[in-house]
Amino acid sequence: xxxxxxxxxxxxxxxxxEGLFAEIRKEFKGRAxxxxxxxxxxxxxxxxxxxxxxxxxxxxxGLSAARVFGTATFYAQFRFxxxxxxxxxxxxxxxxxxxxxxxxxxxxxxxxxxxxxQITPDGLFTIETVACFGSCALAPIMVVNDSVYGSLxxxxxxxxxxxxxxxxxxxxxxxxxxSLN
Amino acid sequence: MDFTLIKERAEKNWKALENLxxxxxxxxxxxxxxxxxxxxxxxxxxxxxxxxxxxxxxxQVGCIGTCYLEPIMAVRKPGGPFIYYGNLTPKxxxxxxxxxxxxxxxxxxxxxxxxxxxxxxxxxxxxxxxMIKPQVRIALRNCGxxxxxxxxxxxxxxxxxxxxxxxxxxxGEVIQExxxxxxxxxxxxxxxxxxxWEFASKAPGQTKYIICNADExxxxxxxxxSLLEGDPHSVLEGMLxxxxxIGCNEGYIYIRAEYPLAIKRLETALQQMREYGLLGxxxxxxxxxxxxxxxxxxxxxxxxxxxxxxxxxxGGRGMPQSRPPFxxxxxxxxxxxxxxxxxxxxNVSAILAQGGKWFAGFGTEKSKGTKTFALAGKVERTxxxxxxxxxxxxxxxHEIGGGVAKGKKVKAVxxxxxxxxxxxxxxxDLPVDYESLxxxxxxxxxxxxxxxxxxxxxxxxxxxxxxxxxxxxxxxxIPCRLGTRQMLDILNEICEGKGAIEDLxxxxxxxxxxxxxxxxxxGQTAPNPVQTTLRYFRTEYEAHILGKRCEAGVCKxxxxxxxxxxxxxxxxxxxxxxxxxAVTGEKKKSHFIxxxxxxxxxxxxxxxxxxxxRIC
Numbered sequence: 151x152x153x154x155x156x157x158x159x160x161x162x163x164x165x166x167x168e169g170l171f172a173e174i175r176k177e178f179k180g181r182a183x184x185x186x187x188x189x190x191x192x193x194x195x196x197x198x199x200x201x202x203x204x205x206x207x208x209x210x211x212g213l214s215a216a217r218v219f220g221t222a223t224f225y226a227q228f229r230f231x232x233x234x235x236x237x238x239x240x241x242x243x244x245x246x247x248x249x250x251x252x253x254x255x256x257x258x259x260x261x262x263x264x265x266x267x268q269i270t271p272d273g274l275f276t277i278e279t280v281a282c283f284g285s286c287a288l289a290p291i292m293v294v295n296d297s298v299y300g301s302l303x304x305x306x307x308x309x310x311x312x313x314x315x316x317x318x319x320x321x322x323x324x325x326x327x328x329s330l331n
Numbered sequence: 332m333d334f335t336l337i338k339e340r341a342e343k344n345w346k347a348l349e350n351l352x353x354x355x356x357x358x359x360x361x362x363x364x365x366x367x368x369x370x371x372x373x374x375x376x377x378x379x380x381x382x383x384x385x386x387x388x389x390x391q392v393g394c395i396g397t398c399y400l401e402p403i404m405a406v407r408k409p410g411g412p413f414i415y416y417g418n419l420t421p422k423x424x425x426x427x428x429x430x431x432x433x434x435x436x437x438x439x440x441x442x443x444x445x446x447x448x449x450x451x452x453x454x455x456x457x458x459x460x461x462m463i464k465p466q467v468r469i470a471l472r473n474c475g476x477x478x479x480x481x482x483x484x485x486x487x488x489x490x491x492x493x494x495x496x497x498x499x500x501x502x503g504e505v506i507q508e509x510x511x512x513x514x515x516x517x518x519x520x521x522x523x524x525x526x527x528w529e530f531a532s533k534a535p536g537q538t539k540y541i542i543c544n545a546d547e548x549x550x551x552x553x554x555x556x557s558l559l560e561g562d563p564h565s566v567l568e569g570m571l572x573x574x575x576x577i578g579c580n581e582g583y584i585y586i587r588a589e590y591p592l593a594i595k596r597l598e599t600a601l602q603q604m605r606e607y608g609l610l611g612x613x614x615x616x617x618x619x620x621x622x623x624x625x626x627x628x629x630x631x632x633x634x635x636x637x638x639x640x641x642x643x644x645x646g647g648r649g650m651p652q653s654r655p656p657f658x659x660x661x662x663x664x665x666x667x668x669x670x671x672x673x674x675x676x677x678n679v680s681a682i683l684a685q686g687g688k689w690f691a692g693f694g695t696e697k698s699k700g701t702k703t704f705a706l707a708g709k710v711e712r713t714x715x716x717x718x719x720x721x722x723x724x725x726x727x728x729h730e731i732g733g734g735v736a737k738g739k740k741v742k743a744v745x746x747x748x749x750x751x752x753x754x755x756x757x758x759x760d761l762p763v764d765y766e767s768l769x770x771x772x773x774x775x776x777x778x779x780x781x782x783x784x785x786x787x788x789x790x791x792x793x794x795x796x797x798x799x800x801x802x803x804x805x806x807x808x809i810p811c812r813l814g815t816r817q818m819l820d821i822l823n824e825i826c827e828g829k830g831a832i833e834d835l836x837x838x839x840x841x842x843x844x845x846x847x848x849x850x851x852x853x854g855q856t857a858p859n860p861v862q863t864t865l866r867y868f869r870t871e872y873e874a875h876i877l878g879k880r881c882e883a884g885v886c887k888x889x890x891x892x893x894x895x896x897x898x899x900x901x902x903x904x905x906x907x908x909x910x911x912x913a914v915t916g917e918k919k920k921s922h923f924i925x926x927x928x929x930x931x932x933x934x935x936x937x938x939x940x941x942x943x944x945r946i947c
Contacts, residue, residue, distance in 0.1 A: 185646040186629050190588070217647075224648040224805075226630030227588055244551030244745060244781045245707035247795050253933055260910070281632065281799060282550035283589055285366050286705055286781070287398030287713035296591070298366035300401075304934065 159200055170195050171206055180210045189222055198229040226281070234269040234276035236314055238294055243282030245289035254290055255279065257304045261311060274318055275311070334495050334615050337607055338486055345487030350409075354380075354387035354432050357405040357413065359475060361394040361560045362592050363553075367401035368420070375421035376404065379428040387432070393561020395475025397462060398714040400443060406431055412447035414454065462712050462731050467693060469701050470517075470677040471717045474561035479596050482603040485564040491609065493683030497572045498617045502532060505576040509679065511687030513699030518544055518635070518672030519747060519776040520852070521698075521765040524679070527669060530659035531577045534667035539579035542663070542670040543570050544640060545586035545593070548632040549748030550799065552779035554703040555673035557715045559586070559593035562677070563600040567623065569676030571614070572683050574621050577669050581622050585640050588627045597625055632749070632803035636851045637662075637670045639805065650805045651851035672777065674703055694720030698764035698775075708745075708781035711736045718763065725759035728782055739784040743867070747776025749796045749803075750856030752863030753789060772863040774856065788885035789868035790875050793860040794822035800857040811854025814845035818861055826886040830876040839865060884946035887931045891947055896921040898943035905935035905944065 159167075174191060178184045185207065192203045199222055208215040222228045240255045255266070258277060262270050269276045285291050288300025292307055299310060348355070356376050360369050373389065380387045395403060400417025404424060407413045414437050416427055423441070430436045437454070444457040457463055468474075477484035485491070497505045510525030531539060543566060547555040559566060570582055586594055601623055604610040612620040626644050633639045634649040641663045643649035662668025671679075678700060682690045691699045698720035704727065707713050711733035718727060724744060728734065735741040743753040752773035754761065761767050765775050783792070801815040821838050824830050842858035842865075849855045865872065874880045881889035894905075894914075899921040906914035906922060913929040916922030924935070924944075936944045 181646075183644065183646040186643065187627070190627060190629065221646070221648050224631060225628075228629065242550070244748065244779065244795070245713075247550075248708050248781060248783055248787050248792075250933070256932065280589065281548070281630075281803075282552070283362075284547060284553035284556040284587075284705075285363050286551050286553055286707035286779075287715070288363055288366050288401065289707060289713075291366065298362060300363070300366035303937070 159202065163196075163200075164202070166196070167200065167203055167206075171203075171210075175210065178210070180212065182211060182213060185211055185213065185218065185221055186225070189218075189228060193228060197233040198231055231267075232269065235274050235318065236295055237276050237278060238292065238311070239278045239280045239283075240266075241283045241285075241289070241291040241293070242279045243284075243286055243289070243291075245286035246282075246291055249289045251290040254292065254302060254304055254307050258307060258311065261308055274315060334491065338492070341483035341486035344483050348388075351388065352409050354385060354409070355407045355413075356380075356387060356389045356428075357392045357407075357475075358389060359394055359401060359403045360391040361557055362590075363394060363398045363557075364401045364403065365592075369402040371421045372402045372404060372419045372424050375424040376428060379425045383429065383433055385432060390478050391480070392477065393474045393479050394557040394715055396466075396471065396557075396715040396717075397443070397460075397712070399712050403443075405446070406437075407447070408432065410448075412445040412449055412451060414445045414451070415443045415457065416441055417443045461733065462714065462716075465722060465726055465731055466717055467701050467719045468717045469681050469690070469693070470558060470565070470674050470703055471561070471715065472681065473565060474557060474715070477562065479561050479563055480599050482564060482600065482607060485562065489684055490564050490680070491568055493680045493685075494568050494571050494575075494609075495615060497575055497683050498615060498619060502576045502578060505572060505683070506532060508687045509576070509682060512678075512682045512690040513687075513694075513697075514675065514678055514682060514690065515698065515765065516672055517674035517678070517702065517777065519750065519774060521775060524671065524675055527659065527671070528573060528576050530657070531579075531667050531669035534660045536667045538581075538666045539577055540663045540666060540668040541570060541574045541577060541579050541582040542640065542644070542668060543582065543584040543673060543676055544635065544637075544670050545584055545590075545673050546628050546635045546640060547587060547590075547673070547777065548635045548803075549750070549777055549779045551705065551707060551745070551748050551781045552777050553705045554715060554778045556590050556593050557705075558673055558677050558703070559590070560596055563593075563596045564604075565677045565680050566673050567597075567600055567604065567676075569671075569679035570623065571609070571621055572679050573669060573671060573676065575619050577667075579669075580620050581624075583624050583626050583644055583663075585626045585628060585634070585644060588629060594625065594627065601625075631805075632799070633805045633851070633853050636853060639851065640670065641668065648805070650807045651853075653850055674778070695762065695764050697766060702763065702775065702778060704778045704780040706732050706780050706782070709735050709737075709739065709741075709784040709787065710782040720764050721762045723759065724754065724761050724763060727763070727780070728759060732782065735782065735784045739786065741782060742785055742787055743783045743789065745773075745781040745783060745792065745860075746779065747774035747856075747859070748779045749800050750774055750852065750859055751776045751779070752859040753783070753792060753867065754863070755867040758867075772866055773859065786883050786885070788826075788881050788883035789864045789871045790822065790825055790881070791883070791885045793864050794819065794826055796860040797822055797857070800853065804853065804857075808848070808850040808854065810845045810848035811850065811857065814841055814849070814854070815857050817841050818845070818858065822861070825872065825875050826881075826889070828875070828879050828886070828888045830872075832873070832876050834876070835865065835869070835872055882946070884933070884936070890931070891926055892924050892929060892931065892933075892936055893945050893947045894922050894924055895943050895945055898941055900941060900943075902941075904938050904940075908934045908938050910934065 405413040515521040639649040639651040658668040797819040901919040
């Protein structure tokens with residue numbers, strides 16, 4: 151299980167969280183069964199679940215912080231660390247496995263010098279693995295942000311990463327945070 | 332609104348589409364299609380029509396099942412058949428459209444098949460394709476043929492007439508119809524659906540729930556996603572019929588967050604149902620009212636288990652509970668709850684429209700109807716298929732799937748994902764039904780079917796599945812939490828060449844304990860991959876332990892690559908691909924791999940066209 155080591159957030163991030171919770175207070179009633187949708191709402195906006203947001207959700211729902219934290223850490227979807235601008239998810243489903251997805255993952259790890267769950271020092275990429283995307287007929291699969299790429303091999307995977315890097319270097323936006331859908 | 336009027340209007344619009352006086356283009360825009368580049372094909376088709384100054388319509392359809400051909404486009408000239416083209420690029424799309432629509436040449440050499448009026452010279456009929464011929468499509472009856480975002484397409488093809496019929500029957504008769512069909516749960520366990528409905532219907536309680544389990548968590552399975560993306564209304568109609576039979580007014584769809592397109596299609600479908608009076612109060616003028624909520628899962632395999640799923644809907648950790656009480660008497664928030672899988676509900680709507688006896692006409696004595704499978708792995712033709720129960724594995728793998736890709740030898744087929752097992756090639760005569768697959772040590776499962784060849788290691792496969800189940804074990808009961816970890820540790824040792832022959836006995840013992848002692852289906856079935864491989868591929872385990880060899884070339888410490896000096900012509904491609912400089916040799920002379928530098932990444936092996944690199 152991923153360790154949640156929290157850091158102080160910059161002031162503008164805190165403002166963003168406050169703005170987000172103003173919306174959440176309008177959208178949700180604060181019932182216990184809304185806990186997971188609330189967590190999903192926060193992560194969709196911020197890319198991860200900061201400690202401050204978990205505590206605020208505990209206050210809103212009246213659940214204990216332990217319950218909120220325990221539920222959040224139970225599910226693979228939730229992250230507790232900021233993510234890179236681009237999230238590269240390598241599928242580790244059965245069909246992808248027999249078609250060599252572990253080799254693609256190794257190649258990407260080596261190329262970007264990070265392990266799954268980590269963010270590259272330039273903040274451009276986070277790599278993650280996913281149990282199965284359900285596009286097995288086109289295995290092996292990789293998902294870059296929201297786009298699915300099928301029938302991959304090592305060189306195509308690296309080419310995709312290089313294309314993203316080239317695009318990013320051309321753009322001026324350098325913030326490591328992004329909105330996620 | 333009166334259903335007869337809705338149906339008339341839908342049929343009129345469908346007819347208009349059929350008699351369209353302009354070209355009609357259909358493009359498969361499911362997740363698989365998009366992954367293969369359907370968006371680019373769509374853009375190219377649109378651009379080409381514009382370029383030719385042709386008015387034409389482009390429809391986005393779901394998955395037709397021939398996933399290996401994605402992206403797929405079907406083109407129809409007014410009054411003509413639909414001609415299907417596959418593996419398209421934007422350039423090829425443009426060429427086809429220019430050639431067929433402008434110059435009248437359908438380019439048969441690029442066409443895959445056709446549907447509708449025929450025959451056509453040198454283009455086979457869709458139904459005659461070797462991949463399609465053995466199939467019977469009930470759950471997938473509309474997939475790839477209609478626009479899933481248009482409720483009228485579904486209605487025009489007979490949709491919601493099953494619900495209409497159900498509403499004219501009493502709930503007991505609806506349950507009887509499902510019982511007559513012999514339908515069993517398609518999520519994997521195969522419990523008779525009619526009986527399940529009866530339990531929930533008879534359970535005392537004012538508030539009852541129906542849940543559609545779309546938490547398709549098995550790695551290697553995508554039937555439910557394709558069905559929800561390609562024909563969401565067939566599932567929603569089944570849910571309404573179930574709700575009416577059981578007597579509940581509220582339902583949930585629990586769907587994986589990893590399926591954003593399916594979620595979007597469901598949301599659109601629910602919106603349209605509301606507009607057509609198929610959701611809310613007094614559905615189709617009856618006294619029956621129903622509401623559906625979508626709940627997105629958050630990534631936990633165990634939530635496919637009924638009690639864990641309900642705990643997750645209620646907002647907690649998805650941890651299972653011991654049964655009884657069963658969900659039918661005490662489920663969501665303590666109320667009687669009925670949970671059905673996506674495909675089960677897709678069949679329900681067809682059964683109510685066509686009758687239980689009709690459905691029971693397909694399949695075998697104990698396994699009625701059809702089953703969808705996600706055919707993937709090392710098979711020539713991958714895709715989404717639906718076959719009558721009782722079909723033999725070899726028909727699926729060799730006829731539908733076209734055998735193993737790249738001329739390799741088939742070794743096994745894996746069914747049922749992490750809860751299933753590996754069935755060896757010499758048992759491919761086995762009929763596909765619940766009982767036969769269970770007897771072979773595997774399970775029907777939800778429909779994942781991954782074909783494995785000689786380059787798949789049968790010790791690595793259970794290790795792979797155990798790493799998944801150990802990670803996904805919720806941790807509540809000890810046999811599952813520690814047992815999966817223990818089995819994984821042993822398998823890791825064997826794959827690293829540190830195994831002892833006694834390990835196999837321990838592995839067997841632990842697997843039996845986990846099977847018998849675990850609280851829920853996750854733990855009870857997690858040992859299946861270990862047990863089937865021990866049963867059918869024991870020699871591979873022994874080769875790993877005693878011979879320190881992995882012949883499949885998967886377990887890195889147990890093999891190495893060598894270049895055959897006779898076959899190697901010194902083209903040098905492998906040495907260029909090697910990222911660690913382990914391949915050396917002069918141009919046009921046989922190359923050599925330095926064992927100390929080689930990381931066994933396999934890059935050279937993959938690129939050598941002359942098969943000069945061997946796994947030793």
